[in-house]
Amino acid sequence: MSIVAQVVVTALLLLGAGFVLIGSWGLVRLPTTMERLHGPTKATTLGLGALLLASVTYFQVRLGIWTAHELLISLFLFITAPISANMIAKVHLHRVRIGAISEPDSIAGAPPRPSDEADWATFEAPRRDTPSSTANT
Structure with missing residues (x-):
C-alpha cells in the first residue's frame, strides 16, 4: 500500500474517531434532551461516515x-x-x-415563546375551530 493511501486512511480514521468521541462526549455531558440530540445525530454520524470511508479506501x-x-x-x-x-x-x-417531564436549565437558556399571532403546535394546545384541531370533536 502506498504512503499516500496510508496517510488518507489514517487521516480518515483519526477524523472519524475524533467526531465519534466528541459526539459521545456531548451525549453524556449536555444537560437536556434537546441538546443531547446533537451528539449522536451530527458529530457521531459524520464520524461514522469518515470511518466507513476509510474502510472503503483501505479495501x-x-x-x-x-x-x-x-x-x-x-x-x-x-x-x-x-x-x-x-x-x-x-x-x-x-x-x-x-407537563409529563421537567428538564434542567439549558445551556442555551429558555426556548423563545411564539408571539400571539404565531401558531406553533409544540408550545400551545390546539385551538377550537381550526382545520387541524382534534379539539373540535
Whole structure:
C-alpha cells in the first residue's frame, strides 16, 4: 500500500474517531434532551461516515475490490439519523408541553415563546375551530 493511501486512511480514521468521541462526549455531558440530540445525530454520524470511508479506501487500495457494504451502511445511517432525531425531539417537546417531564436549565437558556399571532403546535394546545384541531370533536 502506498504512503499516500496510508496517510488518507489514517487521516480518515483519526477524523472519524475524533467526531465519534466528541459526539459521545456531548451525549453524556449536555444537560437536556434537546441538546443531547446533537451528539449522536451530527458529530457521531459524520464520524461514522469518515470511518466507513476509510474502510472503503483501505479495501480498495489493499485488495483492489470495491465494497458496497460500507456505502449501504452510510446510506442507511444518513437517512435514519435525522428522522429518528426529529421523532425524539417531537415526543420530547410534547411531553414537556403537557407537563409529563421537567428538564434542567439549558445551556442555551429558555426556548423563545411564539408571539400571539404565531401558531406553533409544540408550545400551545390546539385551538377550537381550526382545520387541524382534534379539539373540535
